Amino acid sequence: MFRAAKQNRIFQDVVEQIEEAILSGQLQPGDTLPSERDLKDMFQTSRGTLREALRVLEQKGLIEIKLGVGGGSVVKAAPLEQVCSGLDLLIRFQKISLRHLAEFREDVESSVAAIAAQRAGSEDVHNLEDLLEDARGYRDLGVDYWREFVEVDKKIHQALASITGNPMYIVVHQAVHDNIQRYYEQFLPWTPEMLSENYQDLCDIVRAVKAGHNDKAREKAHRHVQRFSEYMGSRIDG
């Protein structure tokens, strides 16, 4: 019902004041805060305490700290990465199995594809087709280039997430994908057939997105992700 009220800590007070200034718009993204030595005077605190506050704000993704003269604490635009890395930490901490990650990913990728199919503009489609071209190139180069192929595969899915315009999908997709990717090298003995199958999947997805067929995009994306799970087979129980 209530939250712990250990407001005794001075640095916490400093954090809240600066955070409030940022969220209220008094401090705009790109603005540079005064130097530590000036801030310490303003807050009437010691430099060490002030630096602890800055450390927290930096970790929250609200500021970025640059070195040298003219450096200092710069207000960041968006703490998107922070949520992503937080989710990443949670996934690793809870030791979420590959099976669970894969299952969740199937849903997310499917929904992303379906929404993207509804919202993709001509420029988006053009971008996707360029990426597809890259993928085809790496497929033709053979399994030695599976790493590059996977990289393009990732970019395509990221592009789809971006097309939705919903940051939630972007963040969640990235966290899930990063954690799954750790298993690729460990589990997959790549074959030319797998590269071809995956390339074909990507083609199908992009085609459905281009045509605005959201159901078909969902289905193709689902199949695409599911294929990875099948590749990994019984070894999926990490």
Place this chain on the structure above:
Amino acid sequence: MFRAAKQNRIFQDVVEQIEEAILSGQLQPGDTLPSERDLKDMFQTSRGTLREALRVLEQKGLIEIKLGVGGGSVVKAAPLEQVCSGLDLLIRFQKISLRHLAEFREDVESSVAAIAAQRAGSEDVHNLEDLLEDARGYRDLGVDYWREFVEVDKKIHQALASITGNPMYIVVHQAVHDNIQRYYEQFLPWTPEMLSENYQDLCDIVRAVKAGHNDKAREKAHRHVQRFSEYMGSRIDG
């Protein structure tokens, strides 16, 4: 392609070492780290620098710091709150609108219901029906009890997430739900009709889950969540 390599910072090195120890299991939740004065000797650094590292770990949600003798840095169980507060920050930063959250939630809840329909055991169904009973009670008590009704609603969705057996759904659902719930009071003028509609939705979902009809469960859950979005109407674009 590469990440910034400002590894110059000593406290960052300390953070990574402790984080690694926690994630690898060398440090278990509940364990207490050595005192700051001991840690500073181990890492051969100053206390100020060490404290900056602890501040980061605390902000990441990996440790909790207690005062007094016998206090110190205790490894926490799960950094879920950190993700929630990160999302909260993103919302207040207006990087994520309620519409975005709602859209994402529709997908997650739908998938959760569908999977739960496949995996629910008789005990799970029994539990759901008990919760449904509670919901009916609060519905009959009228709009003054909307808060309690929403609480039961939340418990039902949490139960569904648990039935999936997939921690990703549990975690993501909670993070999204916590952040959406804050806006209920702000946006919703509850009416008896809304309570009834929602109760009926919950009944439909549970019935579909009980019968193992995953498609129907997905559809009903989707409609249920969508109804909330409609209630909030145009005000959703916070």
Place this chain on the structure above:
DNA sequence: ACGGATTAAATGGTTCGACCATTCCTATTG
């Protein structure tokens, strides 16, 4: 011998002053 009050020790929180490392600007010099 028991129980409450007092004291002591351990620990996190804060402060101060100093110095180092990096970066940018400026003045010097060829």
Place this chain on the structure above:
DNA sequence: CAATAGGAATGGTCGAACCATTTAATCCGT
């Protein structure tokens, strides 16, 4: 005029001291 050297501002680190909080042991009165 350009390359270089130096200086100043700024974040990063260090060490020692002191304060505040908490726990446990100790002491004292009954």
